[in-house]
Amino acid sequence: MSNNINLLELVSACIDLAEQSGDIIRDVFKSGSLGVQMKAEDDPMTKADLLSQQHIIGGLNNVFKDLIIVGEESCEIPPSTTIPNIHKLDTQKDNLPQQFQSLDPKDLIIFIDPLDATREFTLGRVHCVMTLIGISFKGKPIAGVIYQPFVDKEGHESTREESDKWTGRTVWAIVGMPVESVQDKRAPEDKDKVIIVTTASHYTQKIEESIKKINPDKVIKTGGAGYKTLMVIENRADVYVFPSVGSKLWDICAPHAILLAVGGTLTDPFGKDILYSTDPSLIENKNGIVITTGNHKKYIDLLNK
Ligand SMILES: O=P(O)(O)O[C@H]1[C@H](O)[C@@H](O)[C@H](OP(=O)(O)O)[C@@H](OP(=O)(O)O)[C@H]1O
Ligand SMILES: [Mg+2]
Ligand SMILES: [Mg+2]
Numbered sequence: 460m461s462n463n464i465n466l467l468e469l470v471s472a473c474i475d476l477a478e479q480s481g482d483i484i485r486d487v488f489k490s491g492s493l494g495v496q497m498k499a500e501d502d503p504m505t506k507a508d509l510l511s512q513q514h515i516i517g518g519l520n521n522v523f524k525d526l527i528i529v530g531e532e533s534c535e536i537p538p539s540t541t542i543p544n545i546h547k548l549d550t551q552k553d554n555l556p557q558q559f560q561s562l563d564p565k566d567l568i569i570f571i572d573p574l575d576a577t578r579e580f581t582l583g584r585v586h587c588v589m590t591l592i593g594i595s596f597k598g599k600p601i602a603g604v605i606y607q608p609f610v611d612k613e614g615h616e617s618t619r620e621e622s623d624k625w626t627g628r629t630v631w632a633i634v635g636m637p638v639e640s641v642q643d644k645r646a647p648e649d650k651d652k653v654i655i656v657t658t659a660s661h662y663t664q665k666i667e668e669s670i671k672k673i674n675p676d677k678v679i680k681t682g683g684a685g686y687k688t689l690m691v692i693e694n695r696a697d698v699y700v701f702p703s704v705g706s707k708l709w710d711i712c713a714p715h716a717i718l719l720a721v722g723g724t725l726t727d728p729f730g731k732d733i734l735y736s737t738d739p740s741l742i743e744n745k746n747g748i749v750i751t752t753g754n755h756k757k758y759i760d761l762l763n764k
């Protein structure tokens with residue numbers, strides 16, 4: 460009996476576990492006791508990051524054997540009684556590309572960012588917080604799940620005073636299948652503008668110079684690597700430029716798969732593809748990332764002129 464995996468069942472389980480992790484993250488936030496630890500000077504981790512990762516990995520291991528999993532946090536995974544639902548997407552069976560019906564787990568890597576934008580989370584700016592579960596196949600992203608705990612099902616953001624509206628939002632995609640959970644959120648007044656989104660917390664002169672080469676009409680600085688990628692996917696920005704070290708493979712694998720499914724592109728600032736690997740020396744996107752849903756080569760040429 461092979462341990463081969465049907466991608467739709469794996470994505471279904473990831474959606475179920477990410478949504479359950481959203482409950483965990485919201486509960487920790489509402490408790491007011493985040494249990495912040497500093498992994499490095501500018502790198503916080505909270506109780507929510509840990510519990511979310513333990514929940515997701517514990518649940519996956521209860522259903523799928525021999526999975527190769529790379530999670531952001533270094534933590535023990537206690538025994539779990541969670542059995543995730545593998546049938547949430549059964550209605551999509553006919554759309555699943557044949558090559559994804561029986562995958563050898565040794566060709567897959569599951570990248571988990573249990574809570575992206577932890578720094579923002581600790582500062583109470585929770586609109587950009589999300590759980591990211593990406594699935595790569597032979598080094599390339601093939602599926603991604605994003606769960607946003609602190610927005611409503613349309614992705615509308617609300618204040619803590621309106622926390623009853625934090626019903627949560629799931630965005631998922633498999634490369635080669637139609638994507639139903641994203642919308643075009645371009646503001647009418649921004650229709651003809653070039654909009655760049657970039658880091659709020661790690662802005663540097665080098666990033667400033669890169670952005671000037673594109674000469675945008677508008678620059679949005681905000682938190683969360685996943686959140687910024689989702690802004691490009693939903694057309695709230697044209698380019699996510701981050702030409703510096705800082706993001707890791709777990710920050711980008713899930714959004715990258717969703718971006719590919721909608722026809723977008725993610726490379727390093729020189730136009731080089733990212734290789735998804737368990738090699739510790741490749742976990743960090745050392746040259747940075749550039750993300751677009753169109754005209755990618757034009758922007759790469761501008762950044763390198
Ligand atoms: O919160 P974790 O899971 O550690 O992931 C971080 C990324 O690794 C960083 O690249 C993000 O920093 P930027 O906002 O500069 O992209 C950082 O964004 P933040 O500084 O706004 O929290 C996070 O997305
Ligand atoms: Mg992250
Ligand atoms: Mg994280």
Ligand SMILES: [Mg+2]
Pocket residue numbers: 502503504531577
């Ligand atoms: Mg982190």
